[in-house]
Amino acid sequence: MKTPRYLEMKHLLKERIRRGEYKVGDRLPSENELAGQLGISRHTVLKGMAQLMAEGWIERYQGKGTFVARRSEGSPQGTRTVALICSDLSAPPILHIVAGVSGFLKDQRMELLLLDSDHSTAREAEHLDGLEDRGVVGALVWPHVPPANRDRVALLRDRGLPVVLLDRGFAGLPVPMVGVDNRAGAIEVVRHLIACGHRKIGHITVDQAGKHDVAPVADRERGYREAMAEAGLAVPEAYVQRVPIKFAEDAMVSDSLRELFAYETMHRLLNLPAPPTAIFLLNDIFAPSCLRAIATQGLRIPEDVAVAGFDNDFEAGEFPIPLTSYAQPGREIGQMAGQLLSRMLDGHAPETLVNLLPGRLIVRHSTVCAHL
Secondary structure (H helix, E strand, O other), X not given: OOOOHHHHHHHHHHHHHHOOOOOOOOEOOOHHHHHHHHOOOHHHHHHHHHHHHHOOOEEEEOOOEEEEOOOOOOOOOOOEEEEEEEOOXXXXXXXXXXXXXXXXXXXXXXXXXXXXXXXXXXXXXXXXHOHHHHOOOEEEEEOOOOOXXXXXXXXXXXXXXXXXXXXXXXXXXXXXXXXXXXXXXHHHHHHXXXXXXXOOEXXXXXXXXXXXXXXXXXXXXXXXXXHHHHOOOOOOHHHEEEEOOOOEOOEOOOHHHHHHHHHHHHHHHHOOOOOOOEEEEOOHHHHHHHHHHHHHOOOOOOOOOEEEEEEOOOOHHHOOOOOEEEEOOHHHHHHHHHHHHHHHHOOOOOOOOEEEEOOEEEOOHHHOOOOO
């Protein structure tokens, strides 16, 4: 069986660190630079970076970059292992979540085992079914598309294995979840656009193939609609456009198709009889294609069309037009998830099942307005 490209990339960087090509404290090239050097996608680079961070080879600091970490070979005697099953290792917050979890677990003499389900409920099920055989003492799970695998998570809980969910939970299942407050974040983004004078604000989200209630997608759209209603602004049906990202529980479109769909979706909004003057994007992944679509119509950002995203992608400040975005508190989410799991391992029941943390709006050139 062929080794996945992200694991090849992980092994290559580990060897370069071992050989001293990258020394402790050295800043690694950016994701885009590594993608260009290695001939792979940025998506693949991010997945490899997440694995390296979980194993303690690198550290990442928001706004500064990724650095070679100081680590000791081997695990101290008595070290316990916690698994983190993740649906998307390339998601913008995941590296910071891994950093927060890893840092906390290290202080507790625990180590992190990172398992990639890669947008597949079947692979997620395999990881969940295999946790006890791996000898882990607890698990953090970023589910792909709830309610898939709800029964498996419930079974682990009933067998006494502590589980903490990340980003999204399972309705009716008393398992703690930690994530960003997506609804509140969307409200803050849209209020910012309204404060800049915009009254016609569109929203680009995704078509979840019949799973429109999957958080955080639904919560971000809900926040958008609430902020518009609060200001007495209409939301024409055509102002909410859905990119067909996920077709099924075990399939996701390629990076190139995703970019094409986002590009076409932005064109549809701009070609409406009364097009929006501002766009709130579900996430920053859509931004490069959407910014390019605006430019091809001869429109200026932000003078003609303002654009704001969500997640504060690692490269958001380095886009051709630096992107205003709502930053998830990834490191804090990881730390809280680790703390919850540690308390559960000590026999304490979680005090709160849904733990939503505030993020931070970072205003950049894509929404700058003269009167603010």
